[in-house]
Amino acid sequence: MKEVKIKINNLSVYFNYIQALNDVSIELYANRVTSIIGPSGCGKTSLLRTINRMNDLMHGFRLTGEVLIDGVNIYEPEIDVVNLRKLVGMIFQKSNLFPKSVYENLAFAPMLHGIKDKKEIEEIVERTAIQAGVWNEIKDRLNENALNFSAGQQQRICIARALTVEPDILLMDEPATALDPVSTARIEELIFELKRKYTIVVVTHNMQQAARISDYTAFFYLGHLVEYDKTTRIFTNPANKQTEDYVTGRFG
Ligand SMILES: Nc1ncnc2c1ncn2[C@@H]1O[C@H](COP(=O)(O)OP(=O)(O)OP(=O)(O)O)[C@@H](O)[C@H]1O
Numbered sequence: 743m744k745e746v747k748i749k750i751n752n753l754s755v756y757f758n759y760i761q762a763l764n765d766v767s768i769e770l771y772a773n774r775v776t777s778i779i780g781p782s783g784c785g786k787t788s789l790l791r792t793i794n795r796m797n798d799l800m801h802g803f804r805l806t807g808e809v810l811i812d813g814v815n816i817y818e819p820e821i822d823v824v825n826l827r828k829l830v831g832m833i834f835q836k837s838n839l840f841p842k843s844v845y846e847n848l849a850f851a852p853m854l855h856g857i858k859d860k861k862e863i864e865e866i867v868e869r870t871a872i873q874a875g876v877w878n879e880i881k882d883r884l885n886e887n888a889l890n891f892s893a894g895q896q897q898r899i900c901i902a903r904a905l906t907v908e909p910d911i912l913l914m915d916e917p918a919t920a921l922d923p924v925s926t927a928r929i930e931e932l933i934f935e936l937k938r939k940y941t942i943v944v945v946t947h948n949m950q951q952a953a954r955i956s957d958y959t960a961f962f963y964l965g966h967l968v969e970y971d972k973t974t975r976i977f978t979n980p981a982n983k984q985t986e987d988y989v990t991g992r993f994g
């Protein structure tokens with residue numbers, strides 16, 4: 743049984759006079775990986791950032807329609823955005839760790855949210871680093887600057903950091919684009935592991951990656967959701983000609 747975690751109804755997103763998304767309706771499922779694909783500028787990042795209200799900070803941002811998480815419209819005035827961003831973590835193309843120790847990076851959010859007990863924080867650091875498949879590489883180097891670690895390690899530390907606040911949803915914007923094939927494979931395995939506990943939405947430009955890691959795939963073009971279906975269907979027998987051309991590399 744699949745459970746709808748995120749329900750988007752007739753969403754249009756604007757930045758000043760530019761329309762980034764046009765009347766998008768989609769349901770994203772818990773414990774599934776959904777890939778968002780489509781050519782540059784089609785609105786993938788705008789969509790992700792709408793799900794944790796990161797666009798709110800952008801100049802000229804405006805939206806119509808609804809974004810519901812567990813049935814609650816996250817754009818209602820009573821929504822606490824800090825809590826929302828706890829629930830909806832985000833991972834970017836490039837690691838955005840602070841130039842501080844690995845430990846401080848992982849302890850930061852739990853401390854911010856009021857956990858004071860050192861032992862409890864240490865447990866969170868270890869648990870999330872294990873979950874993110876990076877514990878063995880960092881356990882003897884916790885006091886080292888996080889930026890000393892390799893790009894692949896940093897990306898897994900970013901994932902650990904996102905997990906420290908116990909989110910439900912993980913949004914990943916091209917999380918492996920800047921990585922070598924081995925590090926990419928580790929991130930892909932990790933995504934596969936994490937979906938047991940989380941709802942995962944991944945933007946990727948890599949068609950093979952989308953096919954390997956995701957249960958569902960959504961193809962966007964010029965701000966429109968062109969097609970959304972099981973990943974196997976999108977890659978073997980899409981309903982739409984544009985989707986077929988894109989996934990077979992004929993355009994984009
Ligand atoms: N902060 C902003 N201000 C103005 N326009 C923006 C802003 N963010 C996005 N846009 C515009 O919205 C459209 C969609 O951009 P978006 O970043 O969502 O595309 P994308 O699909 O993620 O592309 P890429 O694959 O290159 O990352 C583009 O036309 C872009 O220029």
Ligand SMILES: [Mg+2]
Nearest residue numbers: 786787788915
């Ligand atoms: Mg983008």
